[in-house]
Amino acid sequence: MSTFEIIGGKSLKGELTPQGAKNEALQILCATLLTEEKVTIHNIPNILDVNKLIELLSELGVSVCQESKNTYSFEAKNINLDYLNSPEFASKGSSLRGSIMIIGPLLARFGKGYIPRPGGDKIGRRRLDTHFLGFQKLGAKFNFNPGENFYRVEASELKGCYMLLDEASVTGTANIIMAAVMAKGTTTLYNAACEPYIQQLCRMLISMGAKISGIGSNLLSIEGVKSLSGCEHRVLPDMIEIGSFIGLAVMTKSEITIKDVAYHELGMIPDAFKRMGVKMELRGDDIYIPKQENYQIETFIDGSILTVADAPWPGLTPDLLSVFLVLATQAKGSVLIHQKMFESRLFFTDKLIDMGAQIILCDPHRATVIGLNQEQGLRPTTMVSPDIRAGVALLIAALSADGKSIIHNIDQIDRGYENIDLRLNAIGANIKRISN
Template sequence: MIVGPLLARFGKAAIPKPGGDKIGRRRLDTHFLGFEKLGAKFIYDKKTDFFNVDASNLQGAYILLDEASVTGTANVVMAAVLAKGTTTIYNAACEPYLQQLCKMLNRMGAKITGVGSNLLKIEGVTKLGGTEHRLLPDMIEIGSFIGLAAMTESEITIKNVQYQELGMIPEVFRKLGIKLEVKGDDIFIPAQKSYEVETFIDGSIMTIADAPWPGFTPDLLSIMLVVATQAKGNVLIHQKMFESRLFFVDKLIDMGAQIILCDPHRATVIGLDKKVKLRGIEMTSPDIRAGVSLLIAALSAQGTSIIYNIEQIERGYQDIDTRLKALGADIRRIEATAKGH
């Protein structure tokens, strides 16, 4: 994400090949193709695994993104605001995060129109000034806490959620039968003994699938899958974006959940309606969202669970153990030694 601003300001940048979650191949092509359209040249050094970028003369261009990548769009926007001439980005991501970035850049002197749509037009300027900006709360954290409340039959209030920026997230939880009330800018989730999945109007099985914004965010599908394990009714979870993201369901099956993994992208969850509690096991977190989903499962399960590789969780949920303890969770950090962890 720092490459766009570096190119705009200094005309060059270098980044190592990124790492992170084990959820399948994570392409950077969208970023690179966008920069190349603006006139950047890329050299990949196999020995050092570094991408070196030269962009001493950025020129505005028409860019049709091959996918509506949030970080890809953000990176191209940050480079384009200081490029010469006009840049048009079509199939731009339009997530609230991106709208916020564009609004902030406009307050700093950029000229971006079409904010909130998938067609952004950027008139290049020569310099930007300072501004003040308040970050949005993390919608994935908000969704995680809603799921946590439902699974553990807890009454939780989530403060300052910027409700109007949550899109269809609250609605998808309601489809699983989870009650939530909006009080000012807070979400109140009452304690619920059970929650029943809605069916479609014709009675067919409920499908929850991800899609680019304003569709349902893929980052909450793992949470939805866990929450569905204790719902009354059945749900088909369709994860379109990453080919390895549903593989964590084997841990949930070990815990007693009834899930049929149809293929790498689809899982059918047969809700247990809280008649059978999940049981605690030892497990490893493959990625940040699966990690927090397993944590939610563990908090609702009978017995003790141990989750390894928690740095995956902490990348997206700061001080999660402290905050869960404040809500009454029995959770503690231990130094793992055995089993090669």
């Protein structure tokens, strides 16, 4: 378990280029299992979760070639389905939540897909019912052995159907789409997730020969085809990292330009930051954030306290609420942060309270933040990163605090952010990585 030692209180200046989107990459990598032809993917982020999935695909029999720093090619010609029953697969598959999305492609192409109960962030209950209910509606048989903690789905033939998803699950939608693209007939998905990650997956599948309409909406129509071909695809820049950099710039009173952000794929993220008082300027496809000494949170029209809440796309992504919460600690004004989707994601606020933040944790889903208006900066302290997004929020807090802070368990941060210490040090941060 590694540690960051941060000397905070420094103003940063320079340019940051966001990595490829983690959540998109995990879906796209699983989609390579749908064809035996070569698939080339650009802008793959070099992060732990993605690297683990690439290793898993390789051990499953996919031929993987790293063609350049962030470009890989994949050929899934010789898949070894016996590997799904191996102890190695049970161990590696359970350590990565994104591994759940190999089931849809395997079911579509080979009629079977197995996965151990996947891990991931400890941010509360994250059920998988949507995935397996969808597979069953397509004609698959589902079996779960609680003793082995193993999920199995099998089907001699998948048949298209109408289905109303019980929740707009992003990974569930992706998994069902990948299962349905080679099902017999037409599949209609209502209440489908429509995040940019899903839109990108659909565009990639269409380039492989799939027939999908309704992209960008919550109603998808998928006409099954017999087979898919290879393709070339580029992963979008990571909107969560872009939002993290915006929060970092403001909290550290820095002048930062975020390059090549694919602005029109960011949804309401820029507007949500503007409501927090953040000044930013769009220059081409770059976001320029000037140095700000103060920023004021807006209220609603009637003067009541602003609520920042997550919601399915095009609502605000839940992955950024931890950054908004940290940002609010030094703003002028107050805000209610409402984390609707996960029960445990706000529990990291105790670390911020230790740093001097004024936060009332109302319940597992809501926290009221009383901004200090930069009159009392956060204090340095020693912390443990509980998950990817809270870990980066704590890193931002530490970089704003004048003095030395320690963050343990930074492997959690490395799961989602590529060389974050080196990239921030290049624009003036002082972060030292200590391997324990």
